[in-house]
Amino acid sequence: MSTADGATSWRRSPGGLVTALAPVMRAYDGAWVGWTGSPDDAPAPFSTDDMDLVAVPMSAEEIALYYEGFSNATLWPLYHDVIVQPEYHREWWDAYRAVNRRFAVAAASVAAQNAVVFIQDYQLQLVPQLLRELRPDLKIGFFLHIPFPPTELFAQLPWRRQILEGLLGADLVGFQRAGAASNFESLAETFTSAVLRDDALVLEDGREVLARAFPISIQVEEVARLAEDPEVQQRAATIREEVGSPQHILLGVDRLDYTKGIGHRFKAFGELLAEGSVTPDEAVLVQVATPSRERVEAYQTLRDEIELQVGRINGDYGRIGHPAVHYLHSSYDRTELVALLLAADVMVVTPLRDGMNLVAKEYVSARSDLRGALVLSEFAGAADELGDGAFLVNPHDIDGLKRTMLTAMRLDPAEAEQRMKLLRDHVTSHDVSRWATEILTALRAI
Numbered sequence: 372m373s374t375a376d377g378a379t380s381w382r383r384s385p386g387g388l389v390t391a392l393a394p395v396m397r398a399y400d401g402a403w404v405g406w407t408g409s410p411d412d413a414p415a416p417f418s419t420d421d422m423d424l425v426a427v428p429m430s431a432e433e434i435a436l437y438y439e440g441f442s443n444a445t446l447w448p449l450y451h452d453v454i455v456q457p458e459y460h461r462e463w464w465d466a467y468r469a470v471n472r473r474f475a476v477a478a479a480s481v482a483a484q485n486a487v488v489f490i491q492d493y494q495l496q497l498v499p500q501l502l503r504e505l506r507p508d509l510k511i512g513f514f515l516h517i518p519f520p521p522t523e524l525f526a527q528l529p530w531r532r533q534i535l536e537g538l539l540g541a542d543l544v545g546f547q548r549a550g551a552a553s554n555f556e557s558l559a560e561t562f563t564s565a566v567l568r569d570d571a572l573v574l575e576d577g578r579e580v581l582a583r584a585f586p587i588s589i590q591v592e593e594v595a596r597l598a599e600d601p602e603v604q605q606r607a608a609t610i611r612e613e614v615g616s617p618q619h620i621l622l623g624v625d626r627l628d629y630t631k632g633i634g635h636r637f638k639a640f641g642e643l644l645a646e647g648s649v650t651p652d653e654a655v656l657v658q659v660a661t662p663s664r665e666r667v668e669a670y671q672t673l674r675d676e677i678e679l680q681v682g683r684i685n686g687d688y689g690r691i692g693h694p695a696v697h698y699l700h701s702s703y704d705r706t707e708l709v710a711l712l713l714a715a716d717v718m719v720v721t722p723l724r725d726g727m728n729l730v731a732k733e734y735v736s737a738r739s740d741l742r743g744a745l746v747l748s749e750f751a752g753a754a755d756e757l758g759d760g761a762f763l764v765n766p767h768d769i770d771g772l773k774r775t776m777l778t779a780m781r782l783d784p785a786e787a788e789q790r791m792k793l794l795r796d797h798v799t800s801h802d803v804s805r806w807a808t809e810i811l812t813a814l815r816a817i
Contacts, residue, residue, distance in 0.1 A: 401422075401423070401489075402416075402422075402423040402424070402425055402481050403422055403423065403424050403425065404425045404427060404474065404477050404478050404481065405424070405425075405426070405427065406426070406427055406428075406429055407426050410429060410430055410431040410434055411428060411429075411430055411431070412426065412428065413426050413427070413428035414426050416481075425477060425481055427470075427473055427474055427477045428473075429470060432466075433466050433469070433470055435666075436462060436463050436465075436466035436467075437463070437466040437467050437469070437470045437494075438494070439664065439666055439667050440458075440460065440462075440463035440466065441460075441463035441464055441466060441467040442467070442493065442494045443664050443667055444457070444458050444463075444667055444669070445457050445458055445459060445460075445463060445464075445528075446493050446494075446496075447493070447517070447630075448669075449520060449524060449525070449527065449528060450493060450517050450518050450519065450520050450524075451517065451518060451630045451723070451724040452518075452520070452524065452723065452724045453524060454629055454630055454723055454724065455629055455669045457527070457528075459527075459528070459529055464529075464530055467497070468497060471495055471496070471497035471498050471501060471537070472497075472501055474495055474498050475497075475498045475501035475502040475505060476505065478490075478498070478502055478506075479502055479505040479506045482506060482509055484508055485508050485509070485510070486509055486510070487509070487510045487511075487512065487811065487814060487815065488502060488509050488510070488511050488512070489512045489513075489514065489810075489811070489814075490502075490511065490512065490513045490514070490541070491513075491514055491516065492514070492515060492516045492517070493515060493516075493517055495513075496513075496515075496534050496537045496538055497533070497534070497537035498513075498537070498540075499511050499513050499537055499538055499539070499540030499541035499544075500536055500537045500538075500539065500540030501537070501540070502540065503540040503541075504540075510542055510814055510815065510817065511540060511541045511542050511543075512541055512542065512543045512544075512545065512810065512811070512814040513538060513541040513543070513544045513545065514544075514545040514546075514585070514587075514810065515544070515545065515546050515547070515551070515726070516547065516587065516726050516727070517547075517725075517726040518547070518548070518551055518724055518725070518726050518752075519546055519551035519552075519554050519555050520554060521554050521557075522554070522557060522558055522561060525554070525558055526558075526562075531558070531562050532562045532563060535555075535558055535559050535562055535563050536563055538555070538559075539559060539563065539565060539572065539574060539580050541580060542579075542580065542581070542814060542817045543580070543581045543582075543583065543810070543813055543814045543817060544580060544581070544582045544583075545582075545583055545584070545585040545810050546582065546583070546584050546585070547584065547585075547586050547587065547726040547727045547752040548584055548586070548726075548752050548755060549584040551584070552582040552583055552584050553582075555582050556572060556582050559572050559580075559582075560572075565580070579817075581813070581817065583813065585806060585809055585810045585813075586727060586752060586753075586755065586756060586801075586806070587727050587729070587803065587806050588729070588732055588798065588801050588802050588803045588805070588806050589729050589732050589733055589736060589798075589802065589803055590802065590803050590804075591732075591736045591798060591799050591802040591803075592802075593705070594709060594712075594733050594736035594737050595736055595737070595739060597705060597706060597709040597737075598709050598712070598713055598736070598737040598738075598739060599739065600706075603706055603709055603710050603713065604710075604713060606706070606707070606710035607710045607711075607713035607714040608714075610710060610711060610714040611714050614655050614657060614697055615651075615652070615655060615692075615693045617651070617652060617653060617654055617655045618652075618653045618654065618716075618780075619649075619653060619654040619655075619716045619717060619780045620654070620655055620657060620714055620715050620716050620717070621640065621654060621655070621656045621657070621715065621716070621717045621718075621719050621776065621780070622656075622657050622658075622659075622711060622712070622714070622715035622717070622718055622719065622734075623636055623656070623657070623658045623659065623660075623718075623719050623720070623721075624658075624659045624661075624708065624711065624712075624730045625658075625659070625660060625661070625722075625730070626660070626661045626662075626663040627660040627661060627662060627663045627670065627673060627674060627677065627700065628663055628664075628670070628673070629669060629670075629673050629723075630722055630723055630724050630725060631721070631722050631723070631725070632721035632722050632723045632748060632766040633658065633660060633677055633721075634676060634677060634680060635721055635723070635766045635767070635769065635772065636656070636658075636719050636721045636766070636772070636776075637656070637658075637677070637680045637681065637684065637696065638680070638769055639769050639772040639773045639776060640654075640656045640684070640695075640696070640776070641680070641683070641684045641687075641688075642769065642773060643773055643776065643777065644684065644687070644688045644695055645687070645688075648773070648777060649777070649780070651688055651689060651690065651693060651694075651695040652693075654780060655694070655695055655696070655697060656695065656696045656697070656719075657696075657697045657699070657711065657714075657715070658681075658696065658697070658698050658699065659699045659701070659703060659708075659711065660677065660698065660699065660700050661701070661702050661703075662700060662701070662702065674700070677698075678698070678700075681696050681698040684696050708733070709733075709737050712733060712734050712737040712738070713737055713738075715734070715743060716742075716743055716744070716780065717743065717744050717745075717746060717776065717779045717780055718730075718731065718734040718743065718744070718745045718746065719746045719776065720734075720745065720746065720747045720748060720751060720753070721746070721747075721748045721764065721766040721772065722748050722750060722751050722766070723748070723750060723766060723767070724750050725748070725750065725751040725752060725753075726752050727751065727752040727753055728747075728748075728751040728752065728753045729753075731745060731747055731751065731753045731757060731761070732753060732757075732798050735757070735760075735791070735794040735795055735798045736795075736798055736799070738791055738795070739795075741787070741788040741791045741792060741795075742784075742787060742788070742791065743787065743791060744762065744779035744780075744782050744787055744790065744791075745757065745760065745761040745762065745779075745790075745794065746761070746762045746764060746772075746775055746776060746779050747761040747762065747763055747764070748763075748764060748765070748766050749763045749764065749765055750765075750766070756797055756801065757794055757797065757798075759793045759794075759797075760790040760791065760792075760793035760794035760797075761790070761794065762775045762778060762779050
């Protein structure tokens with residue numbers, strides 16, 4: 372971004388992927404090859420925030436076709452259970468191939484001999500194969516941060532074989548959940564020449580590809596440190612006062628995305644108010660909805676629907692100066708986010724499908740006071756790890772979601788402490804450093 376004096380400055384993306392990977396990059400002294408986020412922006416390689424960055428340019432047209440189109444209007448909905456119908460356009464696919472090749476060339480040009488290259492997420496699924504063709508000396512890992520769909524969904528993709536062959540260019544393909552790894556193995560056997568033998572996919576040339584689950588985590592120490600800061604704790608107390616000092620604050624923090632189940636939690640909370648199960652004096656819902664993909668039509672429609680829901684609930688149940696739902700369509704820095712986590716009595720994480728969901732882990736990391744409760748969708752990858760301490764829900768079951776939200780609000784303090792101890796024991800012992808160590812150790816061992 373440009374400053375008032377014409378200089379250039381940089382700020383970290385607020386997304387979960389960057390938040391998780393930034394400490395890994397610093398620890399391993401690697402170069403990060405990526406897009407700056409602006410069209411036709413390709414500065415020379417530079418260092419910032421203790422990382423070496425190598426920018427890959429994209430034109431405005433490529434952003435529209437590759438990023439907003441194929442990545443986020445084809446792959447994203449397909450991989451998230453077709454909550455929104457994917458669109459299949461050949462010109463989008465052509466742009467996806469072209470940008471993936473550009474990333475492969477950039478990585479090949481900066482990687483040292485026999486280096487490890489770690490490719491991230493669904494926007495770059497062709498890069499492993501393209502990079503292997505350019506640099507067969509490299510160890511190549513790939514990690515998918517979102518779900519990987521079963522055969523009946525993935526088979527819809529006209530370019531299914533090319534995507535699978537792209538991923539098979541890696542030595543190790545990592546997923547959030549074991550079921551996703553199994554889906555990939557099954558699809559690779561169905562649509563490519565790969566054969567599964569002894570827990571590895573064997574290609575025609577004899578090379579083996581491993582598919583494994585490596586559930587990602589967060590930098591626990593960063594969140595815990597902020598949560599212990601007296602100024603952050605004071606800000607949390609101020610937030611409680613600003614929303615009317617209710618008995619219970621329910622909190623949602625999500626990108627504004629149709630996969631996150633924001634509308635489902637609004638519906639459940641609105642019905643609780645309508646039934647008189649809670650009052651706005653007893654409970655308020657604070658929803659942070661970070662702007663996301665605002666040029667994609669499905670996201671524009673979603674924003675309109677969510678804001679209509681908020682207006683209806685507040686119109687029916689709010690009072691002057693005291694809305695029942697506090698809706699914040701904005702991005703927040705880490706300090707404000709942790710203050711919100713400390714202020715919340717119940718964290719409501721209800722995605723309809725999610726690879727992991729790191730906000731759930733951030734909430735647990737912030738609660739050294741052993742207070743609070745986590746309501747967590749069983750369709751989030753985090754449910755595999757946090758099910759013992761969280762209240763798991765099916766967000767499509769509105770009645771069940773309502774009951775669970777009430778249970779979490781009225782939880783006995785002793786049980787709340789016991790549950791939070793279980794959650795914290797797991798999250799603190801499975802941080803992002805452990806994730807990175809496990810996946811890179813597995814890759815180097817191949």
